[in-house]
Amino acid sequence: MKKSTFPLVLATFLVATAPALAQVPNASEIVKAANWDSMETVTVELLEHDFRPKDLKLSAGKPYRLVLKNTGEKDHYYTAEGFFKSVAWRKVQTPRPHGGEIKAPYFTAIEAYKKGGQVELFFIPVTKGTFEVICTIDDHKEQGMFGTIKVE
Numbered sequence: 001m002k003k004s005t006f007p008l009v010l011a012t013f014l015v016a017t018a019p020a021l022a023q024v025p026n027a028s029e030i031v032k033a034a035n036w037d038s039m040e041t042v043t044v045e046l047l048e049h050d051f052r053p054k055d056l057k058l059s060a061g062k063p064y065r066l067v068l069k070n071t072g073e074k075d076h077y078y079t080a081e082g083f084f085k086s087v088a089w090r091k092v093q094t095p096r097p098h099g100g101e102i103k104a105p106y107f108t109a110i111e112a113y114k115k116g117g118q119v120e121l122f123f124i125p126v127t128k129g130t131f132e133v134i135c136t137i138d139d140h141k142e143q144g145m146f147g148t149i150k151v152e
């Protein structure tokens with residue numbers, strides 16, 4: 001009985017995850033065409049065990065700088081894989097003057113180190129919807145490190 005239902009379960013899983021595997025196809029054109037002078041900065045604090053604020057509301061087509069600042073005593077992740085694959089990425093950077101930047105088609109997880117670690121995400125939301133964000137370390141999600149990013 002269990003054996004015969006397995007392929008169906010697997011097929012459902014593949015269908016459900018398929019859209020999340022795609023990335024924004026024309027991301028570089030979207031990034032190039034955007035007016036980055038109108039960029040809005042949104043800051044999220046990571047600490048034990050919370051994201052502040054927990055829920056973000058962003059506008060599709062608008063350039064953002066999302067600052068993730070870990071003010072806690074432990075390392076924390078800001079993992080929003082579905083969201084990260086649904087935006088046009090410009091870059092991810094750590095602050096000047098001693099930081100650096102990374103450009104990639106998309107990211108799957110972002111970590112900010114304890115006691116002041118800061119990572120800045122530059123992107124334009126493309127796909128509308130509500131995406132989950134969690135910290136994947138130990139039981140941090142169960143302790144309260146979860147939230148949503150809503151794109152309208």
Ligand SMILES: [Cu+2]
Binds near residue numbers: 076136145
């Ligand atoms: Cu955490």
